[in-house]
Amino acid sequence: MENNQQESLLQFHVDYDGGNILRETVRWSRFLSIVWIIGIALGALVFVLAGSAILAAFSTMSPVLGGLASMGGVIVVVICLIVFAVAGYVVFMLYRFSTLTRKAVDQQDQALFAEGMKCLKVYFIINGVIAGLSLLFSLLSIAKLFHS
Amino acid sequence: MEDQHIPSSPNQLDNFFNIVFDDAIRSQIRSAASWARICALCAFISAGIGFVVALFARPSATLDTDGGGVSSLVRTTTILSAFISGAISVFINYWLYRFATSTTKGMDAMDSVKTNEGFNDLRTYFKILGVILIIVLSFVALGVLVFLISLGTRR
DSSP states (O other), rough: HHHHHHHHHHHHEHHHHHHHHHHHHHHHHHHHHHHHHHHHHHHHHHHHHHHHHHHHHHHHHHHHHHHHHTOHHHHHHHHEEEEHHHHHHHHHHHHHHHHHHHHHHHHTOOHHHHHHHHHHHHHHHHHHHHHHHHHHHHHHHHHHHHOO | TTOOOOOOSGGGGHHHHHHHHOHHHHHHHHHHHHHHHHHHHHHHHHHHHHHHHHOOOOOGGGGGGGGGGHHHHHHHHHHHHHHHHHHHHHHHHHHHHHHHHHHHHHHHHTTTHHHHHHHHHHHHOOOHHHHHHHHHHHHHHHHHHHHHHOOOOOO
């Protein structure tokens, strides 16, 4: 009895407003994830069908891409596969957060809610790492600008 | 008197769902909020850096051939686009930062009002991203339509 009381002191419930807010949140996140999944799939398809032509066209504009093309097709394909895989995983986590949280709120299921929040955490962890890396590249570009 | 319904536990009250923010879930949400804050802060700094780079970047030598007319136009456009994209990025990520702050406070104080505020900010963040995505997709669809029409008129 005492244990139950202690446990209830260490937790609080999702209220009616919270449930509605979560439903609305996952509606938008599901829309975003579905559009991104379609976008990534289309991007992968375009890369598979016209990858070499796109690289050849870009290599005339950007020396970096030209260098990548000269490194060999395998490396370019591996880099693109990694990019598509990471993007796909991030979007999949957002989709899982949306579906699991929606189900959890509808069925009032504690385990599904925990799983949904775990997916949200993974989504933000990967996004945080990507944001940190892009910030690093931005800092490098600003350092390059003031050194030249 | 017998028909009167008395809830036996707080779980059965109409205002509450049968879902609790237990220790494990609170830890997951806290972690998500911390990383969301990192994302937002990185985006704020990146937007500032992007603007500074656009402001101080030297124009390309190939654009200086006409006495600087094209060069200054390109420079103004670059600064303006960096400012607009930076402002949009700051506006979007402001909601993510609010989500991180409110949710962490809500989880620490076990305050459902703060937690709801946090998730409402997350809702606004996803909503703004969704609206921007719809606008971008509309422009893409319009571009494809114009391209197809121009192909049709050429034949």
